[in-house]
Amino acid sequence: MDILWSELIPGGAHFSGVVRRGTTLRVTAQEAGANASIVLYNYEQLTERYNMADTLKGQHTAFITRHHVLYSDMGRALCSVTDDTCGWHDPVCGVSNAALVEEKYGTASYQEHRNDYYRNGADSLVNELEKYGMGLRDLDPPLNLFSKVTVDDTGNMRFHENHAAAGARIALRFEMHCLVAISTCQHPLDPARTYAPRAVLLECLPTPLPAADDPARTLCPENARAFVNTERMFPSLAGGVEHAA
Amino acid sequence: MSILESPRSPASAGFRQVVPAGEPFVHQLTAGQCFRILDLEGNQAVDTLFYSAADPDERYSAVDTIRAQGNIYLTAGSRLLSNKGNALLTIVADTCGRHDTLGGACSAESNTVRYALEKRHMHSCRDSFLLALAGLDNGMGKRDLSSNINFFMNVPVTPEGQLTFEDGISAAGRYVEMRAETDVLVLISNCPQLNNPCNAYNPTPVEVLVWDTENG
Numbered sequence: 001m002d003i004l005w006s007e008l009i010p011g012g013a014h015f016s017g018v019v020r021r022g023t024t025l026r027v028t029a030q031e032a033g034a035n036a037s038i039v040l041y042n043y044e045q046l047t048e049r050y051n052m053a054d055t056l057k058g059q060h061t062a063f064i065t066r067h068h069v070l071y072s073d074m075g076r077a078l079c080s081v082t083d084d085t086c087g088w089h090d091p092v093c094g095v096s097n098a099a100l101v102e103e104k105y106g107t108a109s110y111q112e113h114r115n116d117y118y119r120n121g122a123d124s125l126v127n128e129l130e131k132y133g134m135g136l137r138d139l140d141p142p143l144n145l146f147s148k149v150t151v152d153d154t155g156n157m158r159f160h161e162n163h164a165a166a167g168a169r170i171a172l173r174f175e176m177h178c179l180v181a182i183s184t185c186q187h188p189l190d191p192a193r194t195y196a197p198r199a200v201l202l203e204c205l206p207t208p209l210p211a212a213d214d215p216a217r218t219l220c221p222e223n224a225r226a227f228v229n230t231e232r233m234f235p236s237l238a239g240g241v242e243h244a245a
Numbered sequence: 246m247s248i249l250e251s252p253r254s255p256a257s258a259g260f261r262q263v264v265p266a267g268e269p270f271v272h273q274l275t276a277g278q279c280f281r282i283l284d285l286e287g288n289q290a291v292d293t294l295f296y297s298a299a300d301p302d303e304r305y306s307a308v309d310t311i312r313a314q315g316n317i318y319l320t321a322g323s324r325l326l327s328n329k330g331n332a333l334l335t336i337v338a339d340t341c342g343r344h345d346t347l348g349g350a351c352s353a354e355s356n357t358v359r360y361a362l363e364k365r366h367m368h369s370c371r372d373s374f375l376l377a378l379a380g381l382d383n384g385m386g387k388r389d390l391s392s393n394i395n396f397f398m399n400v401p402v403t404p405e406g407q408l409t410f411e412d413g414i415s416a417a418g419r420y421v422e423m424r425a426e427t428d429v430l431v432l433i434s435n436c437p438q439l440n441n442p443c444n445a446y447n448p449t450p451v452e453v454l455v456w457d458t459e460n461g
Contacts, residue, residue, distance in 0.1 A: 047387050047388055051349065052308075052349070052392060053347060053348055053349020053350070053392050054352075056348075056408050057347075057348050057349060057355075057408060057410070058358050058359055060407055060409065061406060061407060061408055062347070062402040062406045063406040071358065073354070073371075073390075075354030075355055075357050075358045088406070092311065092317065092347060093308055094306065094309050097330050135302070136302050136303075137302045137304070137388050139328065140391050141306075141308040141392055150404055150406060151317050151404065152404055153404065154316070155317045155318040155343070155402070156316050157312070157316060157317060188312055189312060222359055225358045225361075225362055228362065229354070
């Protein structure tokens with residue numbers, strides 16, 4: 001399939017860009033233990049955004065994998081996971097901040113280390129959001145691609161080291177035009193005591209609109225309704241799918 | 246799950262207000278004040294957000310809070326952290342045992358997804374939050390609504406990663422109490438959800454109490 005564009009995001013870097021309905025963003029870990037924290041906004045109305053809680057409760061899940069849908073706070077399907085080779089992406093842990101990075105890794109300033117200076121997830125994402133008139137108040141819990149955190153029966157959380165192997169990939173098929181911001185800083189629960197964020201590769205591919213029997217749409221009745229809400233925004237692009245709304 | 250009773254007596258509270266089901270509640274706490282939410286009839290969801298009174302961009306962060314304590318449930322001892330990593334409040338008493346902070350708040354839009362498209366027109370927490378913020382007339386609005394706490398709600402996550410909504414573990418007379426670590430704006434929606442068995446399909450009132458100091 002033709003790749004519309006691709007970009008290598010180095011470890012510890014941050015990125016933002018628009019991914020349109022009808023395209024897929026494929027993210028590939030370049031090394032074991034990669035983490036890519038992603039937040040998503042409706043590019044036509046930036047106050048509409050990926051909502052962790054609505055996504056989880058709509059699909060009765062505390063992790064994201066193949067055929068899950070990322071919901072906006074307005075009840076719409078932003079994107080669907082159409083491919084996933086690592087089975088678990090973490091939505092509940094947030095990102096690192098400056099204090100956490102200093103506590104775990106110490107300091108490495110730009111003055112001494114040039115572009116190898118230590119970044120943190122929160123400032124990285126705020127940095128991207130500021131480019132679109134947004135800021136810290138617009139930063140909601142991200143999805144941490146390639147990271148796995150489970151809980152035991154009493155709610156205690158456990159980070160799974162090197163959950164994603166080199167070459168692990170996830171494909172997000174976009175159902176709406178979205179602004180995405182990504183930070184490749186280490187996961188905040190990564191127990192490694194060295195600052196070693198890993199690169200990911202972004203590739204954007206053209207994709208057909210989801211059919212009536214699309215496995216993300218049919219995963220659960222909640223997803224089917226989220227697709228109806230999305231497709232009402234794109235009535236002429238609904239792909240001929242009939243809705244019993 | 247730990248139960249810790251409060252030494253403070255309702256009779257000595259400097260502020261008491263009943264919040265009916267389906268109503269928002271806004272209140273500013275000063276550092277050092279203790280703040281109780283009392284489940285009057287049992288298993289009521291109290292959707293709650295906190296902001297730094299000095300700078301509302303700094304607000305309660307569900308993910309920072311649970312990550313820092315290494316546990317997804319809130320109970321006595323939990324420090325409720327902001328998106329800047331500062332403690333806004335600390336839970337100092339809890340007779341329910343644990344509280345949810347992953348399930349979020351209901352909205353007209355999420356009702357269409359979770360229950361049925363025609364449920365859009367039922368009252369929701371998001372609507373209460375939005376109208377309460379509009380009433381503050383301070384520039385706060387939808388962008389300030391992030392993941393909230395659902396006091397008294399039981400939303401277990403299994404080791405396999407399933408998120409389930411279980412029957413409540415609260416009861417009439419159970420409460421949770423917090424000490425403000427800084428000046429805090431409290432925003433509550435006493436949940437009007439009629440589609441969820443968590444509250445036995447019956448939203449009920451809660452009472453809010455405030456003491457000026459930890460000593461009552």
